[in-house]
Amino acid sequence: MIDRRAFLRALAAGGAVSVTGGAITGCTDRPTGSDRDPNTVTMWGIWASDVDKEADVIEAFTEQNPGITVSVSQVPSSSQGDASSVITAVRGRTGPDVYFMGRFSGAEMASLGLLEPIDELIREHEGVEPEEFMANWVKFSTDELLYDGQWYGLPMDTDTRAMYYNKDLTDEAGVDPELLDPAGGPMTLEQMWEISDAFDLQDEQGTYERITWIPWDGEASLMMWAMASGVRFFDDSTCGMTLDSPEMLDVATEYASWVERLQFSRVDAFKATYEPPNAPPTQTSFFSDRQMFQISGPWGVQAQHDYRPDMRYGVTHVPVADSADDPFTWAGGFGLAMPKGSSMSEAAWKLMTFYAGYEGQRILMPQISRIPTSLEAVQDDRAWDSSIEFFVEIMEFARSRPPLPVGTKLWDAMMMMQDSLNQQSQSPDEAIKTAQAYVDPTMQQFCPVTLPDGFGEPDPHFDR
Numbered sequence: 176m177i178d179r180r181a182f183l184r185a186l187a188a189g190g191a192v193s194v195t196g197g198a199i200t201g202c203t204d205r206p207t208g209s210d211r212d213p214n215t216v217t218m219w220g221i222w223a224s225d226v227d228k229e230a231d232v233i234e235a236f237t238e239q240n241p242g243i244t245v246s247v248s249q250v251p252s253s254s255q256g257d258a259s260s261v262i263t264a265v266r267g268r269t270g271p272d273v274y275f276m277g278r279f280s281g282a283e284m285a286s287l288g289l290l291e292p293i294d295e296l297i298r299e300h301e302g303v304e305p306e307e308f309m310a311n312w313v314k315f316s317t318d319e320l321l322y323d324g325q326w327y328g329l330p331m332d333t334d335t336r337a338m339y340y341n342k343d344l345t346d347e348a349g350v351d352p353e354l355l356d357p358a359g360g361p362m363t364l365e366q367m368w369e370i371s372d373a374f375d376l377q378d379e380q381g382t383y384e385r386i387t388w389i390p391w392d393g394e395a396s397l398m399m400w401a402m403a404s405g406v407r408f409f410d411d412s413t414c415g416m417t418l419d420s421p422e423m424l425d426v427a428t429e430y431a432s433w434v435e436r437l438q439f440s441r442v443d444a445f446k447a448t449y450e451p452p453n454a455p456p457t458q459t460s461f462f463s464d465r466q467m468f469q470i471s472g473p474w475g476v477q478a479q480h481d482y483r484p485d486m487r488y489g490v491t492h493v494p495v496a497d498s499a500d501d502p503f504t505w506a507g508g509f510g511l512a513m514p515k516g517s518s519m520s521e522a523a524w525k526l527m528t529f530y531a532g533y534e535g536q537r538i539l540m541p542q543i544s545r546i547p548t549s550l551e552a553v554q555d556d557r558a559w560d561s562s563i564e565f566f567v568e569i570m571e572f573a574r575s576r577p578p579l580p581v582g583t584k585l586w587d588a589m590m591m592m593q594d595s596l597n598q599q600s601q602s603p604d605e606a607i608k609t610a611q612a613y614v615d616p617t618m619q620q621f622c623p624v625t626l627p628d629g630f631g632e633p634d635p636h637f638d639r
Contacts, residue, residue: 193503200531205550207358211538213520214243217271219250219260228542232535236526243522260515270514272523275528276318278510279582285322289585291513292325296524311532314634315575316548320510321368322580328512329531332545334472335504335573337564338494339479342487344385344467348374357565359585361492361502367468368436382439383445386460388468390433392446395470395493398586398595401426402574403495403503407631409577410583414622418588419611427603431596439597457482473563477544482561492567506573532593533558546570574631579616580621588614 209585221229226249233245248271250260258280262268276284284290294305301308305326309317340355350370355363371387378384390400401408406422409415417423437454449460460466462483468491469475479488492502511531513519529535536547537558544560545569552558559567579585588610601609618624 183581188548198566201367211518212244212487214522216245216273216518216520216523216526218248218273218275218526218583220275222248222313223249225543228539228619231542232538234532235538236291236529237584240522241528243525245526246257253295253546258287258289261285265289265515266618268516270516272513272517272520273516273527274512275331275509276328276512278316278328278508279576279586280576281327281510281512282322282578283580283582284512285325285438289515290327290479291515293513293524293527294325294328294471295327296519297326297613300521300524303418306318309631311550313548313550313553313570313628314512315573316507316508318630319578320576321506321578321623321627328510329527330508330548331531332473332569333506333508333535333542333548333573334398334545335569336472336493336505337490337504337566337569338388338468338470338492339461340406340489340491341461341464344374344464345489348387348467354564355491357491357502361500363498364494364496370391370467381441382448383441385465386437386442386467388470388564389394389437389442389446389468390430391593391597392466393469393471396589397427397430397596398576398589399470399493399505400430401589402576403493404496406436407577409579409626410548410620411625414618414624416585416611416618418614419607419610423607424603427592427596427607430601431599434597434599439599455493462486472546473546473566476560476562492623499624502572504568504569504573506575508545524552536630555635571634577626579618579620580624580627584617 197280222224226247228339228401229247233247237243237245261270261274261276261284281285281290284494285292297305297308309326309528312330312332316333317326320326320328320330345352345355348370353359354366367388374385376384376386391394391397401423404425404426406420407417408575446460449463449465450458458476461469471478472583476490479486493504495501511527513523513527517523530539531549533551534540536549536552537555539545540552540558541560542549544563546563547558549555549558552567553570555568576585591613592610595606595609596603
Protein backbone atom coordinates (compact mmCIF):
# COMPACT_ATOMS: atom_id res chain seq x y z
CA MET A 176 0.00 0.00 0.00
CA ILE A 177 1.10 3.60 -0.64
CA ASP A 178 2.28 5.61 2.36
CA ARG A 179 -0.28 8.32 1.66
CA ARG A 180 1.20 10.89 4.03
CA ALA A 181 4.59 10.61 2.36
CA PHE A 182 2.99 10.83 -1.07
CA LEU A 183 1.06 14.01 -0.24
CA ARG A 184 3.99 15.63 1.59
CA ALA A 185 6.17 15.17 -1.49
CA LEU A 186 3.60 16.68 -3.84
CA ALA A 187 2.84 19.55 -1.47
CA ALA A 188 6.55 20.38 -1.45
CA GLY A 189 6.41 20.84 -5.21
CA GLY A 190 8.45 17.75 -5.96
CA ALA A 191 7.70 14.51 -7.69
CA VAL A 192 7.12 11.08 -6.25
CA SER A 193 7.47 7.63 -7.72
CA VAL A 194 5.17 4.74 -6.97
CA THR A 195 6.28 1.18 -7.73
CA GLY A 196 4.04 -1.66 -6.65
CA GLY A 197 2.64 0.57 -3.90
CA ALA A 198 6.02 1.83 -2.59
CA ILE A 199 7.16 5.48 -2.80
CA THR A 200 10.67 6.54 -3.78
CA GLY A 201 12.26 9.87 -4.67
CA CYS A 202 12.34 11.09 -8.24
CA THR A 203 15.29 12.63 -10.08
CA ASP A 204 15.33 14.35 -13.47
CA ARG A 205 13.94 12.11 -16.15
CA PRO A 206 16.56 10.36 -18.30
CA THR A 207 16.29 10.66 -22.05
CA GLY A 208 16.96 8.46 -25.03
CA SER A 209 18.26 4.94 -24.53
CA ASP A 210 18.77 5.56 -20.80
CA ARG A 211 15.05 5.78 -20.15
CA ASP A 212 13.48 2.89 -18.28
CA PRO A 213 10.49 1.69 -20.36
CA ASN A 214 8.72 0.64 -17.16
CA THR A 215 8.92 4.09 -15.54
CA VAL A 216 6.13 6.54 -16.41
CA THR A 217 6.37 10.24 -15.60
CA MET A 218 3.11 12.11 -15.25
CA TRP A 219 1.96 15.67 -14.66
CA GLY A 220 -1.12 15.04 -12.57
CA ILE A 221 -4.36 16.54 -11.37
CA TRP A 222 -4.91 19.98 -9.80
CA ALA A 223 -3.42 20.46 -6.34
CA SER A 224 -6.65 20.23 -4.33
CA ASP A 225 -7.30 16.64 -5.45
CA VAL A 226 -3.86 14.99 -5.46
CA ASP A 227 -4.97 12.75 -2.60
CA LYS A 228 -7.84 11.41 -4.73
CA GLU A 229 -5.51 10.87 -7.68
CA ALA A 230 -3.27 8.88 -5.34
CA ASP A 231 -6.05 6.31 -5.08
CA VAL A 232 -5.99 5.84 -8.86
CA ILE A 233 -2.19 5.50 -8.96
CA GLU A 234 -2.26 3.05 -6.06
CA ALA A 235 -4.86 0.85 -7.77
CA PHE A 236 -2.88 0.96 -11.02
CA THR A 237 0.45 -0.01 -9.43
CA GLU A 238 -1.20 -2.84 -7.52
CA GLN A 239 -2.34 -4.27 -10.85
CA ASN A 240 0.98 -3.45 -12.55
CA PRO A 241 3.69 -4.02 -9.91
CA GLY A 242 6.47 -3.83 -12.47
CA ILE A 243 5.64 -0.24 -13.47
CA THR A 244 6.90 2.82 -11.62
CA VAL A 245 4.71 5.94 -11.83
CA SER A 246 6.37 9.28 -11.07
CA VAL A 247 3.74 11.99 -10.45
CA SER A 248 4.40 15.74 -10.43
CA GLN A 249 1.88 18.52 -9.97
CA VAL A 250 2.45 21.21 -12.61
CA PRO A 251 -0.24 23.91 -12.46
CA SER A 252 -1.82 25.58 -15.49
CA SER A 253 -2.54 29.21 -14.80
CA SER A 254 -5.19 30.13 -17.33
CA GLN A 255 -7.66 28.99 -19.98
CA GLY A 256 -5.75 27.13 -22.65
CA ASP A 257 -2.38 27.92 -21.05
CA ALA A 258 0.27 25.71 -22.65
CA SER A 259 3.36 27.58 -21.42
CA SER A 260 4.52 24.80 -19.10
CA VAL A 261 4.22 22.20 -21.85
CA ILE A 262 5.93 24.40 -24.43
CA THR A 263 8.85 24.95 -22.08
CA ALA A 264 9.09 21.26 -21.24
CA VAL A 265 8.86 20.11 -24.87
CA ARG A 266 11.56 22.55 -25.94
CA GLY A 267 13.77 21.50 -23.04
CA ARG A 268 13.02 17.78 -23.55
CA THR A 269 11.88 17.52 -19.95
CA GLY A 270 8.19 16.85 -20.54
CA PRO A 271 6.27 13.99 -18.95
CA ASP A 272 5.09 10.80 -20.59
CA VAL A 273 1.49 11.54 -19.62
CA TYR A 274 -0.09 14.96 -19.11
CA PHE A 275 -3.36 15.89 -17.35
CA MET A 276 -4.84 18.73 -19.44
CA GLY A 277 -7.99 20.68 -20.23
CA ARG A 278 -9.54 18.99 -23.27
CA PHE A 279 -10.58 22.25 -24.93
CA SER A 280 -6.86 22.86 -25.50
CA GLY A 281 -6.42 19.52 -27.25
CA ALA A 282 -6.84 20.55 -30.90
CA GLU A 283 -4.83 23.72 -30.35
CA MET A 284 -1.93 21.93 -28.67
CA ALA A 285 -1.96 19.23 -31.35
CA SER A 286 -1.88 21.85 -34.11
CA LEU A 287 1.19 23.41 -32.48
CA GLY A 288 3.02 20.09 -32.45
CA LEU A 289 2.97 19.77 -28.67
CA LEU A 290 1.17 16.41 -28.46
CA GLU A 291 1.79 12.92 -29.80
CA PRO A 292 -1.00 11.18 -31.71
CA ILE A 293 -2.15 7.97 -30.06
CA ASP A 294 -3.65 6.16 -33.08
CA GLU A 295 -0.76 3.73 -33.49
CA LEU A 296 -0.72 2.96 -29.77
CA ILE A 297 -4.39 2.00 -30.02
CA ARG A 298 -3.73 -0.30 -32.95
CA GLU A 299 -0.67 -1.86 -31.31
CA HIS A 300 -1.98 -2.38 -27.78
CA GLU A 301 -5.75 -2.62 -28.23
CA GLY A 302 -5.83 -4.49 -31.54
CA VAL A 303 -8.65 -2.38 -33.00
CA GLU A 304 -8.95 0.70 -35.17
CA PRO A 305 -8.90 4.05 -33.30
CA GLU A 306 -12.52 4.86 -34.19
CA GLU A 307 -13.75 1.65 -32.57
CA PHE A 308 -11.66 2.17 -29.43
CA MET A 309 -12.62 5.83 -28.96
CA ALA A 310 -16.31 4.93 -29.21
CA ASN A 311 -15.98 3.72 -25.60
CA TRP A 312 -16.18 7.35 -24.41
CA VAL A 313 -18.83 10.05 -24.73
CA LYS A 314 -18.44 11.48 -28.23
CA PHE A 315 -18.17 15.19 -27.49
CA SER A 316 -15.28 14.41 -25.14
CA THR A 317 -13.36 12.51 -27.81
CA ASP A 318 -14.17 15.18 -30.41
CA GLU A 319 -12.15 17.62 -28.33
CA LEU A 320 -9.09 15.39 -28.68
CA LEU A 321 -9.39 14.81 -32.44
CA TYR A 322 -7.38 16.96 -34.83
CA ASP A 323 -6.65 16.51 -38.52
CA GLY A 324 -7.90 12.94 -38.48
CA GLN A 325 -5.88 11.73 -35.49
CA TRP A 326 -6.57 11.41 -31.78
CA TYR A 327 -4.32 13.08 -29.25
CA GLY A 328 -5.54 11.85 -25.87
CA LEU A 329 -8.18 10.09 -23.81
CA PRO A 330 -11.05 11.96 -22.09
CA MET A 331 -11.35 11.71 -18.33
CA ASP A 332 -14.29 13.67 -16.92
CA THR A 333 -17.01 16.11 -17.88
CA ASP A 334 -19.10 18.73 -16.11
CA THR A 335 -22.50 19.83 -17.36
CA ARG A 336 -24.14 23.10 -16.23
CA ALA A 337 -27.48 23.62 -14.53
CA MET A 338 -29.25 26.26 -12.45
CA TYR A 339 -29.13 26.16 -8.65
CA TYR A 340 -31.91 27.94 -6.76
CA ASN A 341 -32.47 28.98 -3.16
CA LYS A 342 -35.75 27.37 -2.05
CA ASP A 343 -36.34 29.88 0.75
CA LEU A 344 -36.15 32.73 -1.77
CA THR A 345 -38.32 31.01 -4.40
CA ASP A 346 -40.90 30.30 -1.69
CA GLU A 347 -40.75 33.93 -0.54
CA ALA A 348 -41.23 35.12 -4.12
CA GLY A 349 -44.14 32.74 -4.68
CA VAL A 350 -42.47 30.91 -7.57
CA ASP A 351 -44.59 27.95 -8.68
CA PRO A 352 -42.65 24.78 -7.68
CA GLU A 353 -43.79 23.11 -10.89
CA LEU A 354 -41.91 25.77 -12.82
CA LEU A 355 -38.71 24.62 -11.12
CA ASP A 356 -39.34 20.90 -11.51
CA PRO A 357 -36.88 19.55 -14.14
CA ALA A 358 -39.45 16.89 -15.07
CA GLY A 359 -41.55 19.65 -16.61
CA GLY A 360 -38.68 20.88 -18.75
CA PRO A 361 -36.82 24.19 -18.54
CA MET A 362 -38.52 27.49 -17.80
CA THR A 363 -38.31 30.17 -20.48
CA LEU A 364 -36.26 33.33 -20.37
CA GLU A 365 -39.53 35.28 -20.36
CA GLN A 366 -40.63 33.46 -17.21
CA MET A 367 -37.25 34.15 -15.62
CA TRP A 368 -37.59 37.86 -16.30
CA GLU A 369 -41.09 37.86 -14.84
CA ILE A 370 -39.66 36.48 -11.59
CA SER A 371 -36.86 39.05 -11.79
CA ASP A 372 -39.28 41.95 -12.15
CA ALA A 373 -41.19 40.81 -9.08
CA PHE A 374 -38.28 39.83 -6.82
CA ASP A 375 -35.34 42.16 -7.54
CA LEU A 376 -34.95 44.80 -4.88
CA GLN A 377 -32.96 48.05 -5.06
CA ASP A 378 -32.61 50.78 -2.45
CA GLU A 379 -33.30 54.47 -3.03
CA GLN A 380 -29.91 54.92 -4.70
CA GLY A 381 -30.59 52.06 -7.09
CA THR A 382 -28.21 49.65 -5.34
CA TYR A 383 -29.31 46.03 -5.51
CA GLU A 384 -30.12 44.45 -2.17
CA ARG A 385 -31.22 41.19 -3.74
CA ILE A 386 -31.38 39.89 -7.28
CA THR A 387 -33.05 37.01 -9.09
CA TRP A 388 -30.25 36.06 -11.47
CA ILE A 389 -27.28 37.42 -13.39
CA PRO A 390 -26.94 36.07 -16.96
CA TRP A 391 -23.14 36.48 -16.89
CA ASP A 392 -22.54 35.14 -13.38
CA GLY A 393 -21.01 31.83 -12.36
CA GLU A 394 -20.84 29.49 -15.34
CA ALA A 395 -23.15 31.68 -17.41
CA SER A 396 -21.52 33.71 -20.17
CA LEU A 397 -22.12 35.15 -23.63
CA MET A 398 -20.50 32.04 -25.08
CA MET A 399 -22.93 29.82 -23.18
CA TRP A 400 -25.92 31.75 -24.52
CA ALA A 401 -24.46 31.55 -28.03
CA MET A 402 -24.17 27.76 -27.73
CA ALA A 403 -27.72 27.61 -26.34
CA SER A 404 -28.93 29.48 -29.44
CA GLY A 405 -27.17 27.08 -31.80
CA VAL A 406 -24.41 29.46 -32.93
CA ARG A 407 -21.80 27.37 -34.74
CA PHE A 408 -18.75 29.69 -34.48
CA PHE A 409 -17.08 28.00 -37.47
CA ASP A 410 -18.06 27.07 -41.04
CA ASP A 411 -16.57 23.82 -42.33
CA SER A 412 -17.31 24.69 -45.94
CA THR A 413 -15.24 27.88 -45.89
CA CYS A 414 -12.82 27.02 -43.06
CA GLY A 415 -13.79 30.34 -41.56
CA MET A 416 -14.88 31.64 -38.18
CA THR A 417 -18.44 32.97 -38.06
CA LEU A 418 -18.43 35.26 -35.04
CA ASP A 419 -19.98 37.99 -37.19
CA SER A 420 -22.91 35.83 -38.32
CA PRO A 421 -26.54 37.00 -38.09
CA GLU A 422 -27.09 34.32 -35.43
CA MET A 423 -24.31 35.71 -33.27
CA LEU A 424 -25.60 39.25 -33.78
CA ASP A 425 -29.01 38.15 -32.50
CA VAL A 426 -27.45 36.66 -29.37
CA ALA A 427 -25.21 39.69 -28.77
CA THR A 428 -28.17 42.03 -29.23
CA GLU A 429 -30.32 40.13 -26.74
CA TYR A 430 -27.43 39.91 -24.28
CA ALA A 431 -26.91 43.68 -24.56
CA SER A 432 -30.58 44.17 -23.71
CA TRP A 433 -30.07 42.15 -20.52
CA VAL A 434 -27.09 44.32 -19.57
CA GLU A 435 -29.20 47.43 -20.03
CA ARG A 436 -32.16 45.93 -18.21
CA LEU A 437 -30.16 44.96 -15.10
CA GLN A 438 -27.70 47.88 -15.38
CA PHE A 439 -24.30 46.21 -15.30
CA SER A 440 -22.61 48.78 -13.07
CA ARG A 441 -25.24 48.25 -10.36
CA VAL A 442 -24.94 44.46 -10.62
CA ASP A 443 -21.16 44.82 -10.45
CA ALA A 444 -21.50 46.86 -7.26
CA PHE A 445 -23.85 44.22 -5.85
CA LYS A 446 -21.33 41.45 -6.50
CA ALA A 447 -18.50 43.54 -5.06
CA THR A 448 -20.52 44.00 -1.88
CA TYR A 449 -21.70 40.46 -1.28
CA GLU A 450 -18.98 38.53 -3.12
CA PRO A 451 -15.84 40.69 -3.15
CA PRO A 452 -12.65 39.61 -4.92
CA ASN A 453 -10.62 37.02 -2.99
CA ALA A 454 -13.48 36.44 -0.55
CA PRO A 455 -13.56 33.04 1.19
CA PRO A 456 -15.70 30.42 -0.60
CA THR A 457 -18.39 30.79 2.06
CA GLN A 458 -18.96 34.42 1.09
CA THR A 459 -21.03 34.56 -2.08
CA SER A 460 -24.15 36.42 -3.07
CA PHE A 461 -25.90 33.06 -3.50
CA PHE A 462 -24.87 31.66 -0.12
CA SER A 463 -25.83 34.90 1.62
CA ASP A 464 -29.46 34.64 0.43
CA ARG A 465 -29.12 37.68 -1.83
CA GLN A 466 -29.33 35.86 -5.17
CA MET A 467 -32.11 33.44 -6.06
CA PHE A 468 -30.57 31.58 -9.04
CA GLN A 469 -27.02 30.80 -10.12
CA ILE A 470 -25.75 28.70 -13.03
CA SER A 471 -22.93 26.32 -12.09
CA GLY A 472 -21.63 22.78 -12.51
CA PRO A 473 -21.75 19.56 -10.48
CA TRP A 474 -18.94 20.76 -8.22
CA GLY A 475 -21.51 23.17 -6.78
CA VAL A 476 -23.15 20.27 -4.93
CA GLN A 477 -19.98 19.72 -2.92
CA ALA A 478 -19.64 23.48 -2.37
CA GLN A 479 -23.17 23.58 -0.97
CA HIS A 480 -22.32 20.77 1.41
CA ASP A 481 -19.02 22.33 2.49
CA TYR A 482 -19.90 26.02 2.71
CA ARG A 483 -23.66 26.32 3.17
CA PRO A 484 -24.98 22.98 4.44
CA ASP A 485 -28.08 24.55 5.98
CA MET A 486 -29.37 26.02 2.71
CA ARG A 487 -32.50 24.55 1.20
CA TYR A 488 -31.60 24.45 -2.47
CA GLY A 489 -32.62 22.74 -5.68
CA VAL A 490 -31.21 22.27 -9.17
CA THR A 491 -33.08 22.70 -12.42
CA HIS A 492 -32.48 23.38 -16.11
CA VAL A 493 -30.90 26.52 -17.54
CA PRO A 494 -33.71 28.70 -18.99
CA VAL A 495 -34.35 28.50 -22.74
CA ALA A 496 -35.79 30.87 -25.31
CA ASP A 497 -39.00 28.97 -26.09
CA SER A 498 -41.15 26.54 -24.14
CA ALA A 499 -40.89 24.06 -27.02
CA ASP A 500 -37.08 24.03 -26.86
CA ASP A 501 -35.20 21.01 -25.55
CA PRO A 502 -33.20 21.47 -22.35
CA PHE A 503 -29.73 22.91 -22.82
CA THR A 504 -26.43 22.46 -21.06
CA TRP A 505 -22.79 22.75 -22.01
CA ALA A 506 -19.89 20.57 -21.02
CA GLY A 507 -16.12 20.73 -20.74
CA GLY A 508 -13.62 18.62 -18.88
CA PHE A 509 -10.13 17.17 -18.77
CA GLY A 510 -8.19 14.35 -20.34
CA LEU A 511 -4.81 12.67 -20.54
CA ALA A 512 -2.40 13.24 -23.41
CA MET A 513 1.20 12.46 -24.33
CA PRO A 514 3.35 15.55 -24.97
CA LYS A 515 6.04 15.53 -27.64
CA GLY A 516 9.00 13.62 -26.28
CA SER A 517 6.87 11.15 -24.34
CA SER A 518 8.28 7.64 -24.23
CA MET A 519 5.05 6.41 -25.89
CA SER A 520 5.81 3.19 -24.03
CA GLU A 521 3.46 0.33 -23.31
CA ALA A 522 3.68 1.24 -19.62
CA ALA A 523 2.61 4.84 -20.34
CA TRP A 524 -0.26 3.57 -22.46
CA LYS A 525 -1.38 1.22 -19.70
CA LEU A 526 -1.44 4.10 -17.22
CA MET A 527 -3.42 6.33 -19.62
CA THR A 528 -6.04 3.70 -20.39
CA PHE A 529 -6.42 2.74 -16.73
CA TYR A 530 -6.66 6.32 -15.44
CA ALA A 531 -8.99 7.59 -18.18
CA GLY A 532 -10.87 4.32 -18.54
CA TYR A 533 -13.60 2.69 -16.51
CA GLU A 534 -11.40 1.63 -13.58
CA GLY A 535 -9.75 4.99 -13.01
CA GLN A 536 -12.93 6.98 -13.52
CA ARG A 537 -14.84 4.75 -11.12
CA ILE A 538 -12.24 5.51 -8.43
CA LEU A 539 -11.84 9.24 -9.08
CA MET A 540 -15.17 10.64 -10.25
CA PRO A 541 -17.20 10.03 -7.06
CA GLN A 542 -14.53 11.84 -5.05
CA ILE A 543 -14.31 15.01 -7.15
CA SER A 544 -18.00 15.53 -8.04
CA ARG A 545 -17.37 15.13 -11.75
CA ILE A 546 -19.15 13.07 -14.40
CA PRO A 547 -17.37 10.14 -16.08
CA THR A 548 -16.86 10.09 -19.84
CA SER A 549 -16.29 6.34 -20.07
CA LEU A 550 -19.63 5.01 -21.29
CA GLU A 551 -19.24 1.99 -19.02
CA ALA A 552 -18.67 4.29 -16.05
CA VAL A 553 -21.63 6.52 -16.94
CA GLN A 554 -23.85 3.45 -16.88
CA ASP A 555 -22.48 2.37 -13.50
CA ASP A 556 -24.09 4.34 -10.66
CA ARG A 557 -21.09 3.48 -8.46
CA ALA A 558 -18.80 5.48 -10.77
CA TRP A 559 -20.21 8.87 -9.82
CA ASP A 560 -21.71 10.48 -6.74
CA SER A 561 -25.49 10.12 -6.56
CA SER A 562 -25.81 13.75 -5.46
CA ILE A 563 -24.95 14.88 -9.02
CA GLU A 564 -27.46 12.59 -10.73
CA PHE A 565 -29.28 15.48 -12.41
CA PHE A 566 -26.04 16.64 -14.03
CA VAL A 567 -25.47 13.13 -15.37
CA GLU A 568 -29.02 12.88 -16.71
CA ILE A 569 -28.73 16.09 -18.75
CA MET A 570 -25.60 14.94 -20.58
CA GLU A 571 -27.80 13.90 -23.50
CA PHE A 572 -28.47 17.61 -24.11
CA ALA A 573 -24.86 18.75 -23.71
CA ARG A 574 -23.13 20.92 -26.26
CA SER A 575 -19.45 21.72 -26.25
CA ARG A 576 -17.13 24.37 -27.56
CA PRO A 577 -15.80 23.67 -31.07
CA PRO A 578 -12.40 21.90 -30.96
CA LEU A 579 -10.35 24.24 -33.14
CA PRO A 580 -6.66 25.16 -33.32
CA VAL A 581 -7.69 28.68 -32.27
CA GLY A 582 -9.55 27.56 -29.17
CA THR A 583 -7.83 30.02 -26.84
CA LYS A 584 -8.37 32.94 -29.21
CA LEU A 585 -12.03 31.98 -29.65
CA TRP A 586 -12.54 31.93 -25.87
CA ASP A 587 -10.70 35.23 -25.49
CA ALA A 588 -12.72 36.80 -28.31
CA MET A 589 -16.00 35.81 -26.67
CA MET A 590 -14.86 37.14 -23.30
CA MET A 591 -13.76 40.42 -24.93
CA MET A 592 -17.11 40.68 -26.70
CA GLN A 593 -18.91 40.03 -23.42
CA ASP A 594 -16.84 42.70 -21.65
CA SER A 595 -17.51 45.23 -24.42
CA LEU A 596 -21.25 44.60 -24.16
CA ASN A 597 -21.15 44.74 -20.36
CA GLN A 598 -19.33 48.07 -20.43
CA GLN A 599 -21.42 49.27 -23.42
CA SER A 600 -18.21 50.34 -25.10
CA GLN A 601 -19.29 48.79 -28.40
CA SER A 602 -22.60 48.10 -30.09
CA PRO A 603 -23.44 44.42 -30.70
CA ASP A 604 -22.64 44.87 -34.39
CA GLU A 605 -19.26 46.42 -33.60
CA ALA A 606 -18.48 43.77 -30.98
CA ILE A 607 -19.07 40.78 -33.26
CA LYS A 608 -16.99 42.36 -36.06
CA THR A 609 -14.13 43.03 -33.66
CA ALA A 610 -14.25 39.43 -32.43
CA GLN A 611 -14.27 38.05 -35.96
CA ALA A 612 -11.29 40.19 -36.94
CA TYR A 613 -9.41 38.97 -33.87
CA VAL A 614 -9.85 35.24 -34.50
CA ASP A 615 -10.35 34.55 -38.20
CA PRO A 616 -6.93 35.62 -39.56
CA THR A 617 -5.26 33.18 -37.17
CA MET A 618 -7.71 30.44 -38.13
CA GLN A 619 -6.81 30.88 -41.79
CA GLN A 620 -3.23 29.84 -41.03
CA PHE A 621 -4.46 26.33 -40.18
CA CYS A 622 -6.85 25.77 -43.08
CA PRO A 623 -8.10 23.43 -44.37
CA VAL A 624 -9.66 22.25 -41.11
CA THR A 625 -13.05 20.66 -40.46
CA LEU A 626 -14.83 19.85 -37.22
CA PRO A 627 -15.29 16.16 -36.32
CA ASP A 628 -18.11 14.37 -38.11
CA GLY A 629 -21.35 14.80 -36.20
CA PHE A 630 -20.00 17.56 -33.98
CA GLY A 631 -22.86 19.35 -32.23
CA GLU A 632 -25.34 16.54 -32.84
CA PRO A 633 -26.73 14.16 -30.16
CA ASP A 634 -24.19 11.55 -29.12
CA PRO A 635 -25.01 8.29 -30.96
CA HIS A 636 -23.37 6.25 -28.18
CA PHE A 637 -24.94 7.93 -25.15
CA ASP A 638 -27.92 6.23 -23.60
CA ARG A 639 -28.79 6.47 -19.93
